[in-house]
Amino acid sequence: MSSPLKPLNRQVMVITGASSGIGLATAQEAAKQGAKLVLAARGADVLEAVRQGLVENGFEAIAVVADVAERAQVERIAQVAIERYGRIDTWVNNAGSTIYGRLDQVSEEDSRRLFDINFWGMVHGSLVALPHLTRQGGALINLGSEASEVAIPMQGMYSASKHAVKGFTDALRIEVEQVDGAPVSITLIEPTAVDTPLPEHARNYMDREPKLPGPQVDPHEVAAAILHAAVVPMRTVRVGVMAELDVLMGKIAPGLVDRLSVFQVPRQQQDSPPRNPDGGLYDSRANGRIYGPGMS
Numbered sequence: 279m280s281s282p283l284k285p286l287n288r289q290v291m292v293i294t295g296a297s298s299g300i301g302l303a304t305a306q307e308a309a310k311q312g313a314k315l316v317l318a319a320r321g322a323d324v325l326e327a328v329r330q331g332l333v334e335n336g337f338e339a340i341a342v343v344a345d346v347a348e349r350a351q352v353e354r355i356a357q358v359a360i361e362r363y364g365r366i367d368t369w370v371n372n373a374g375s376t377i378y379g380r381l382d383q384v385s386e387e388d389s390r391r392l393f394d395i396n397f398w399g400m401v402h403g404s405l406v407a408l409p410h411l412t413r414q415g416g417a418l419i420n421l422g423s424e425a426s427e428v429a430i431p432m433q434g435m436y437s438a439s440k441h442a443v444k445g446f447t448d449a450l451r452i453e454v455e456q457v458d459g460a461p462v463s464i465t466l467i468e469p470t471a472v473d474t475p476l477p478e479h480a481r482n483y484m485d486r487e488p489k490l491p492g493p494q495v496d497p498h499e500v501a502a503a504i505l506h507a508a509v510v511p512m513r514t515v516r517v518g519v520m521a522e523l524d525v526l527m528g529k530i531a532p533g534l535v536d537r538l539s540v541f542q543v544p545r546q547q548q549d550s551p552p553r554n555p556d557g558g559l560y561d562s563r564a565n566g567r568i569y570g571p572g573m574s
Contacts, residue, residue, distance in 0.1 A: 283367075283417055283463060283509050287312030290363040291508065292355060294346050294403060295373030297324040297564035299474030300421065303497040304370060304504050306568075309337035311505065316359040316366075318344045319373070321562030328566055346373045346399030347391070349406075356406050368417040368508040369407035371400040375559055376436040376476055378546065379483025388481055389435045391559050396439035397446070404450060408462065412454075415461035417508045420447045422466045424521040428528040431539055432484070432546050444468075451513070463511035468525075469500045470518030473570050479558040486547035490570070493520060497568050 291308055295301035297319035305317055309332050319325045322343045329341040342358045344351040359366050374396045377384055400420050407418055425437040426444035444466055451464040471490040474497050482488050495518040503515045516522050528535050557563060 283415065283511065285509060286505060289313045289367040289508065290316065290359060290365055291368040291370065292316040292318065292359055292366055292403075292407065293370045293372060294318045294344070294352075294355070294399065296341075297321055297328055297562070298479075298567055299476060300469075300472060300497045300500045300504075301370075301372040302328060302566065303568045304372065304501040305332070305339070307498065307501045307505055308508075309335070309339060313368075313508075314363055315339040316355065316362070317341045318346070318355045319562065319564060320345050321564045324562070324564045324566045346371075346402055347394035349402045352399070352402040352406050355403075356410060360410070365414060366407060366410040366416065367414075368419065369403060369411065370419045370421070370504055370508075371403040372421045372504075373399050374421060374476075375479060375481070375557070376433055377481040377483070377559070378432055378477070378488040379481075380432065381434040383483050384435055384481075388559060392435050392481075393439050393442070395559075396436070397442045400443050401446060404446070408454065411462045412458075412460045417463045417465065417511070418450075419465045419467060419504055419507050421504075422447065422468045424468055424470045424516070424518075424524055426466065426468050427525040428535065429539070430546075431543055463507070465507040465512045466514045467500065467503055467507065468514060468516045468521055469503075470495055470516075470521035470524070472497050472500055472517075475563075475565065475567055475570050478554065478571055479563045481557040481559040482552050482555040484547060485551065487550045487552050488546055489548050491542055491545035493518075494570075 291313045296317035332339040423440040426440040429437045447466045471494045473494040477488040
């Protein structure tokens with residue numbers, strides 16, 4: 279890469295999905311390290327509360343309400359960032375959702391909406407960010423998942439969307455870094471299960487409240503990986519021992535992994551009935567929390 283990345287305290291950073299989970303943890307950590315933040319999410323009230331909390335602590339942050347599924351709204355994030363700060367140094371495509379349910383039960387409408395958020399939201403962010411990052415050098419950081427490499431039963435469409443994120447990110451990296459030689463670092467982050475409100479925000483077709491199988495990593499671990507990639511060019515970063523292990527097993531013993539994955543079905547269900555099966559697929563359910571509800 280021809281242009282080294284700036285230290286965080288000299289960066290303007292855009293973070294999508296900033297009102298809960300990994301996005302919120304990343305925003306708080308980046309603010310502490312002196313980055314100027316442009317925070318985007320769908321829920322205006324929660325996003326504003328997050329921004330206010332940072333500003334009251336002496337940090338620089340602005341908020342843009344946006345649904346990443348809409349290209350025009352993503353373009354507005356960049357526009358506001360440029361109007362306020364004059365540049366973008368790092369863009370983090372973090373906004374994401376999931377659906378719990380068998381592939382033959384999930385409606386096509388719900389599946390397409392999930393792709394609009396997880397895949398097209400990341401595409402929009404990447405393509406909107408690139409001209410700005412190319413201008414003076416910078417980092418594009420896309421949130422994939424362990425599910426970018428291996429499949430998860432009962433979250434099949436999520437796995438498919440995260441495989442698509444990896445395919446797009448890898449191809450874009452070749453075009454931008456290798457073909458163009460542009461001063462942009464393009465990173466795919468692949469965490470294992472993370473202790474965030476993702477399951478409670480999920481669209482749920484099961485007759486039980488969903489959960490993520492353990493062991494789960496702390497969202498701040500993922501935030502640390504994102505912020506590292508913002509200052510040191512990285513290609514792919516796996517977060518959590520299980521991510522490394524599961525990907526390795528998937529490569530050397532795929533048939534065995536398929537059989538063992540059957541056990542992942544009960545491990546994604548709590549004993550309680552569903553609390554909010556619609557989740558946040560179409561409307562924001564973010565509540566300004568980094569962590570999930572625990573296994574209550």
